[in-house]
Amino acid sequence: MTDTQAIKDRVDIVQLIGEYIQIKKAGANWKANCPFHHEKTPSFMIHPEKQIWHCFGCGKGGDVFTFLQEMEGLDFPEALKILADRAGVKIDTFASEVNKSQRNRIVEINAKAAAFFHNFLSQMSAAKPAMDYLLKRGLAQNIIEEWTIGYIPEQWDLLTQYLLKKGEGIDDLVASGLTIKKEGADISKKKGFYDRFRGRIMFPIWDAHGNVAGFTGRILVETENSGGKYVNTPQTPVFDKSRLLFGLNKAKVEIKNKDLAVLVEGQMDVIACHQAGMKNVVASSGTALTFEQVKMIKRYTNNIAIAFDADAAGQSAAKRGIDVAMEQGMNIKIIQIPEGCGKDADECLKKNSEVWFKAVENAKEVMVWHFDSNLNNINKNDPKQKQRVAEALLSEITKLAHGVEQDHWLKRLAEALGVEFSVLRAEMSKMKVRYKIVANDQKNGVVLPEKSDKSTILAENLWALFLKFPRLAEEFILSLKPGYFINTQFLTLYENVNRQYNESNKIDPELLKGESVDVLLLKGECEYDEFDEKTRKKEAVSLICSLKNEWKKKEKSRLEDFLKKAVAENNAEERARIMSEITKLESENYNSILI
Numbered sequence: 001m002t003d004t005q006a007i008k009d010r011v012d013i014v015q016l017i018g019e020y021i022q023i024k025k026a027g028a029n030w031k032a033n034c035p036f037h038h039e040k041t042p043s044f045m046i047h048p049e050k051q052i053w054h055c056f057g058c059g060k061g062g063d064v065f066t067f068l069q070e071m072e073g074l075d076f077p078e079a080l081k082i083l084a085d086r087a088g089v090k091i092d093t094f095a096s097e098v099n100k101s102q103r104n105r106i107v108e109i110n111a112k113a114a115a116f117f118h119n120f121l122s123q124m125s126a127a128k129p130a131m132d133y134l135l136k137r138g139l140a141q142n143i144i145e146e147w148t149i150g151y152i153p154e155q156w157d158l159l160t161q162y163l164l165k166k167g168e169g170i171d172d173l174v175a176s177g178l179t180i181k182k183e184g185a186d187i188s189k190k191k192g193f194y195d196r197f198r199g200r201i202m203f204p205i206w207d208a209h210g211n212v213a214g215f216t217g218r219i220l221v222e223t224e225n226s227g228g229k230y231v232n233t234p235q236t237p238v239f240d241k242s243r244l245l246f247g248l249n250k251a252k253v254e255i256k257n258k259d260l261a262v263l264v265e266g267q268m269d270v271i272a273c274h275q276a277g278m279k280n281v282v283a284s285s286g287t288a289l290t291f292e293q294v295k296m297i298k299r300y301t302n303n304i305a306i307a308f309d310a311d312a313a314g315q316s317a318a319k320r321g322i323d324v325a326m327e328q329g330m331n332i333k334i335i336q337i338p339e340g341c342g343k344d345a346d347e348c349l350k351k352n353s354e355v356w357f358k359a360v361e362n363a364k365e366v367m368v369w370h371f372d373s374n375l376n377n378i379n380k381n382d383p384k385q386k387q388r389v390a391e392a393l394l395s396e397i398t399k400l401a402h403g404v405e406q407d408h409w410l411k412r413l414a415e416a417l418g419v420e421f422s423v424l425r426a427e428m429s430k431m432k433v434r435y436k437i438v439a440n441d442q443k444n445g446v447v448l449p450e451k452s453d454k455s456t457i458l459a460e461n462l463w464a465l466f467l468k469f470p471r472l473a474e475e476f477i478l479s480l481k482p483g484y485f486i487n488t489q490f491l492t493l494y495e496n497v498n499r500q501y502n503e504s505n506k507i508d509p510e511l512l513k514g515e516s517v518d519v520l521l522l523k524g525e526c527e528y529d530e531f532d533e534k535t536r537k538k539e540a541v542s543l544i545c546s547l548k549n550e551w552k553k554k555e556k557s558r559l560e561d562f563l564k565k566a567v568a569e570n571n572a573e574e575r576a577r578i579m580s581e582i583t584k585l586e587s588e589n590y591n592s593i594l595i
Contacts, residue, residue, distance in 0.1 A: 001082070002176070003091050004065070010087035011064050013051045019208075019252065020071055020299040029525045035295075036070060038061050045522040049512070054519045056526055061519060077101040082209050102235045109168055110212035110238065111206075114180055116162055117150020117169070117202040117215075126149040130201050130220055137268065138350055143275045146202070151220070154199035164190060182588040197231065203267050205232075205239070207479045208296065209564040214239030216246075216267055216285065232285070242290040245545040246270055251533035254280040256298040262335070262360060263297075263306045263321075265288065269345040276353050278360070281345075289321025292329050305363045307335035307345055322366060333363035347575065365407055370396045375416055386417050394428050455550045459490045462543040466497075467517065467523025469536055470507045476540055477501050483555070484547045489516065556585055 014030055017023060023032040023046065032358055033433040034044040034055040043057040060070060068079040083105050084091045120143070121127045130151035134144055151160060160179045164170065170190055175178035185192025198218030212232030222229070228472050233239045247270040255261045263338045264270055273281040284293055289306075297304055304325060308318035318334075321364030325332050341355045342348035348356040364372070376391045390413065395410045410428065412422040466473035477498060485491040493516065501507055509521060528536060566574040 002079070003089060006089045007080070007087045008051050008064060008085050010089060011083055012048070013053065013064050013067070014046055014048050014365065016064055017046055017053060019068060020067075020297075022302075027525050027529050029522060031526060034058060034060075045526045047522050047525075048516060050518045050521075052518055052522070054522050056523055070232070075101060075103075078103050081107070086209070102172060102175060105168075105172050106236060107211045107213075107240045109163060109172060109176045109178065110214065112163060112166060112168070113159060113176075113215070114148050114202075114204040114212045116159060117152055118145075118148045119148065121151040121154070121201075126153050128524070130162065132170075133220060134201065136277075137346075139271065140275060143271060147271055150202040152195065152197050152200060152202060152217075152362075156194045156198070159195045159197070160193050175236060177236045179237065196233075200231065203246075203265075205246055207244060208237075208248050208252065210249045211238070213244055216332060232380075241285065241287060243292045243296075244285075245293055246285050247274070248282050248296065250274065251280050251282050252300050255297075259301045259306060260298045260303045261301055263304055264345045265308055266344065269307075272346040272349045273356075276349050276356070278357065284321065288318070289324055291324055291328070294325050294330060295481075298328065298330065302329070303331045303333075305333040305335050305360055307337070307359075311505070323399055326366065326396070326399040327401065332366035334369040335359050335363045336369075355553075358584075367396065367405075368398075371416065380418060390417060390419065390424065391427055391431075392428065394424065394431055398428055398431050430500060453487075455484070455547065456488045456490075456552070458543055458547045458550065459485055459488045460520070461527070462492055462540070462547065463493060464520045464523035465528050465531075465536065465540060465543065466507070467509045467512075467520050468528050469531075470509055472499065472536055472540055473507045474501065474505070475537075476544060477507065479544055480547075480552075484551045486551075493520075494519070552585060556582060559585070 017030075017032075021032050021035045022046075023030045026040070026045070029048065030046040031042045032044045033039055033042050033045075034057050034282075035053060037058040040055050044053065044055040046053045052061065052063055053067055060066075062070075064083060065076060068074060068082060072079070072082075074082070078101050080091065081101070083204050109285065121130055131144075134149065135141075139149075140286065157179075157319065158172075160173060163173055165179070170179070170193060174181050174193070179193050180196050182192040182194065197215065197217040199221065200219055203216045203218070204212045205214045205216060214236065216233075217231045219227070219229055219231075221269045232241065235241075246267050250271075251261070251274075258280045260280055262273070262278065264273065264281055264283050265285075266283055267285060271285045273279075282297075284290070306318055306322065306325075322332055322334075337343070337345075337348050337359050338355060341359075342351050346355055348359070370393060374392050378389055379385050393413050397406050397413070400406050400409070406428075410424050411421060413419075414424050458565050466476075480494060480498075482491060482494060485494045493512070496512060497507055509517065523546055528539070531539065559578055563575060563582070566578060
């Protein structure tokens with residue numbers, strides 16, 4: 001058995017895909033809205049027995065490896081390593097290929113660095129001030145262990161030298177962001193390199209799979225040359241801040257169970273929440289919530305409660321994140337910590353954990369929060385104030401993904417301002433022109449495949465129907481001709497089915513092998529699962545008649561081309577033969593399924 005097959009056997013494709021998107025049972029299979037293009041009707045199907053997936057909207061499909069590659073933007077060796085680790089399969093066949101991937105090597109380097117930082121904090125007397133600081137911040141010893149928090153002392157190249165002795169290459173250390181290369185550094189002598197993180201408490205940042213993607217280092221003792229209070233790993237092949245959420249690897253199961261993600265600002269906020277028993281909490285690590293981060297949250301829930309620092313920077317970042325989440329149709333609530341109870345989740349939990357839990361429980365719907373914020377102390381007799389508030393709230397209403405919601409809040413705004421509904425509707429229409437909302441497909445960069453010709457589409461639908469209902473295929477197989485499938489990919493399938501029927505008077509899809517058959521079976525489940533006997537028969541008749549008529553048009557066009565040539569060559573015999581074929585073709589009844 002190959003490495004890849006062993007991984008496929010151990011990784012449940014339904015469970016894997018279910019960690020990324022919300023899926024629903026559909027007979028023996030599963031269906032969902034495709035994550036690779038925008039759609040309202042589910043056309044993404046998963047076949048658990050065959051361990052494959054396929055979208056009939058954008059045409060993408062494959063197995064666990066291709067799904068992970070598409071979702072995470074990975075090469076095959078990178079997807080292979082993630083799934084091998086998940087399955088507990090030791091890679092032999094592709095070991096060299098996996099090791100060739102710099103991304104995989106950086107993941108290994110980060111894991112070693114995280115262990116080094118944590119061991120230094122736990123075991124070295126030089127780390128006592130760092131440990132004292134963490135304990136003073138209220139972190140329990142078991143939480144420090146669970147989150148692999150570490151420390152590195154103020155030395156120039158302690159980590160770099162350690163990792164070089166472990167056999168890591170200097171180029172990979174620089175690419176990981178852990179090591180900085182000085183100008184004029186000598187690679188051959190490994191001189192002129194120093195650690196990015198020095199004298200800092202280290203927080204590993206994991207991706208959703210539990211791999212260490214990078215680090216945040218908090219300075220322990222600030223000096224003139226210590227740099228910022230917090231330093232992050234720079235952009236690397238593994239670390240992209242806009243595509244990571246701190247704590248998601250530990251929170252994703254609870255987010256799904258509670259159908260709610262709580263978003264806080266900092267890493268200490270996340271850790272403090274988890275320590276207090278609220279484990280569905282993640283952080284965007286001080287940046288505004290991005291489109292990619294919202295997509296990650298939507299894998300597990302459509303509901304998000306956002307807490308942010310009360311300062312101007314915190315509110316500005318939260319506002320940008322709220323806009324992104326609204327445009328993706330998320331249900332958003334705003335967590336408001338009562339005045340005097342702390343500026344963030346960490347402070348609030350230290351003062352009174354009950355206050356924080358109640359603040360999350362009583363979080364306001366985002367539009368209620370917008371209305372309360374903008375309508376507070378407004379002078380309704382001042383038309384300029386009313387206009388300002390109307391513009392502010394209409395811009396938020398415009399971002400709502402659904403028309404019914406927009407209508408509801410327009411009415412609320414009209415009542416609150418004492419303005420005619422029609423006036424606000426007209427204002428919003430103008431605003432929509434000014435603020436064109438970018439469609440999800442454009443954001444995703446998805447290019448839908450060019451539409452196939454009509455014969456191919458008809459043939460695909462017919463075979464999906466026949467493979468879903470084999471007895472229907474047995475009833476109509478003699479109504480088909482090879483010519484109907486010329487210039488489509490279904491000619492071989494027709495020949496195999498026809499041969500099977502001629503030999504046994506039966507059609508058994510299980511005996512038909514090939515990836516195309518598996519995809520057609522999925523399509524049948526997706527599109528024809530609810531067809532009763534009468535409806536499926538009517539559909540078969542319609543598809544066959546349409547196929548015949550398409551073939552007739554093409555056949556007539558082909559014969560007419562030959563006729564023109566015969567006329568040009570003054571070949572009377574050939575011209576008469578072709579005319580006879582055209583007459584015969586036109587006399588046949590192609591609105592019937594009878595031959």
